Amino acid sequence: MHSKTQLQPQQAAQVHKFGGSSLADANRFAAVAKLVQQQHQQAAGQALWLVVSAPGDTTDALLNIIASSDNEAQCQPLRSALQQQLSSLVQQALSAEGAVSVQVQLQQWLAAVPALLTQQRHNEVLAIGERLSALLLSAVLKERGLNAAALDARDFLRLHQHQPDLPQSAALLAALTQADTIHVVTGFIARDEQQRSITLGRNGSDYSATLLGALVHAAEVTIWTDVKAIYSADPRKVASALPYQQVSWQQACQLARLGNPVLHARTLSALTGTTTRLRVRSSYQPVHQGCQVQQQVKAQHFITELNDVTLLTLAAGSYDAERLALQLQQPVVTLAQHSDHVIWLLPASCAEQALALLAAEHIHAVWDTRRYHALAWLKGEQATDVSANLLPQALHRYENEQQLIWLLPTPLNAEQLQQLHQALVTPAAELKLVVAGSGNVGGEFLAMLQHQQQRLQPQVKLSLAGVMNSRRALLEPDIAPIDWQQALAEAASWHSDSLLSYLQSLPAPKVLVDITPSADFARLYPQFIAAGCDIISANKQGVTLPGSEYQQIKQALADHQRQWLSNTTCGAGIPVQRSLQELLSAGDRIRQVSGIFSGTLSWLFCQFDGSKPFSDFVLEAQQAGLTEPDPRDDLSGKDVQRKLLVLARELGLTLELGDIALQPLLPVELEQGSWQQFWPKRALLDNAMAQLFAQAKAQGKVLRYVACLTLQNEQAQASVALQAVSPTHPLAAIAPCDNVFVIESDWYSSNPLVLKGPGAGKQVTAGGLHADLAQLIDFYFRRAQPATLT
């Protein structure tokens, strides 16, 4: 079986496998065809091979037909139901013209079923599902202008004594391969040495795909499925399961040996020793790059379960566990290896078959007939020592360097599983924080951090792993929050490259908290995100960058599955963005958001009484920590303009700053130059403000700087401007520094939703940043690490 294969190596070939759930209905066929089209465009010059499973639950339906074949009264309705189902799939997936030949072929296959059942040729009946998928997908692709051809794997895939005969298969395949064609190959089916149709068992299509990958020397095999990654635990049971983007080949094999359904041992075995890469991706969320299984990747933590297992003990060296697993097509796991005996774990349902197979080889095995539930922890890097207290109900525990397996009397419930995951997969429950900007708000954020660390200690270790300002960066993994000032003053200057390589080196999860006012710094977000950081911003520059740059950040977040929280960029600690998000996600439609968005201007217009120059009040607002680093950002109205853009983007609008009409408070000639250059010219501002104040007062009104975003017929209108309002106006009665957000929506129409409170100041802003942090912590570490699972 090891002579040279005859197919010419196609180093650039790509194999894509689509399972039954990816081909469940006509819409899914269309989605897969679109994906293939994209792959075809991207993979210019590369041969594309597709491997398909039967559509949706067709194999189950065929199995039911086979099971009822002795009873025609039962079998016939099942056949006609399937006929109807598949026929309507073809009709919906193709044009009327294109469907004709596929329908004819389908009817022929189905018409042959009764005879095949009588002749006990069950595998040929089962093959109908995959044959239909291959034929139908190739027809759908042809309708999209692609050159595609269906290929029955039984015409080339040969198994000899249950093992693939690669040389013969390659020779047969070479003769069938057509140039410039997308081959759509049936998964799951092959032929044996007697030319009989055989099936490759559950998940056999994955195996077909990797065998094909080996035959065509593919650069990559992609298994398209319904999960976007390989998770640290079953995400249906453990909500906080981590989606891994890379898993080592060794751990993928280990998971497969333990019966984890994500990849089967045979699927992996076909590519062992080849250079072909393996990737798992979601056909439902193709935007995610999925998870790559590759050699040089660090070990991750996994929890996997194997229900209803039993133990066999036999003489050491008498038989090979992997061989038995292959014969049984079930996991057989070596739990303990002693000098004279070994203990194996296997599903209870196949213990008798295993004993029979061993007996046939004159091997005596002792069967512990008790049934257990096995729970395995595959150890990642920095695995913690686990005490026996963690799972006191365990009856046995087997541990080696790579894994720890407990045998339990009953399965853990969802909550216990979640707790175990919390304890083992994210054992340190540590979140690393790098804080950029240590001024007014940054300093307060750091001052609050120590208390937060203590408060959260039982749940999560919050480690300060960096503090920086515009000049220096203190980049150490565990900085005491009380010591940062002196250490930062003595730290080295920084450069974006050194910062990025430091961020890359930090273990995840990690968050970069941007409390700078810098647009240049915000432009580095895509790189921070690629380095694995989540982002929390008080800095409004990132959220208000020109649309194309803003989209780059969003794309990086999607690519790297990271989060960006920026609730303090509008309204400081007032949860205005969160409120809008909640309304939107609940299905409300926002019609208007308006109000007072500047704490500084709110404070100034409440305090300014004409008794002294306006600029004196500006200085007071600055000293109170309300203003932007350069208060002219507040006075010009630009800060409010930015905040309105923040909310517009929160609502999904693609506005730019320039789309928001702005009436500045500051005479434009004062906007240029530095604050120091402005200061001697402040009388210009003072005079303008004194005049506006006097005019408003004469009318019995007060000044308010008002932002307004209106959405009508999908059109947005946005403006920020000074208004003189009467004392009875809803925006008149405010405390100095208050922000007011008036939200009008379908649900809040006659009586709007109003959020009101201090909208600036170091304490509320730093508090708002800690609220964002709490949200992130909640996302990562939902529960406290238990000493014992309850």
Ligand SMILES: NC(=O)C1=CN([C@@H]2O[C@H](COP(=O)(O)OP(=O)(O)OC[C@H]3O[C@@H](n4cnc5c(N)ncnc54)[C@H](O)[C@@H]3O)[C@@H](O)[C@H]2O)C=CC1
């Ligand atoms: N003051 C407030 O009430 C609120 C402020 N904010 C925002 O918080 C941010 C910080 O405001 P403040 O603390 O008042 O400013 P600040 O001027 O007191 O402090 C800014 C800090 O950022 C550092 N910095 C500047 N450029 C940097 C760069 N490129 N890289 C690294 N560090 C850099 C400075 O050295 C300084 O440590 C601003 O973006 C502001 O808009 C947001 C909401 C409310």
Ligand SMILES: N[C@@H](CC=O)C(=O)O
């Ligand atoms: N300078 C800003 C601070 C908050 O964003 C304001 O006054 O509102």
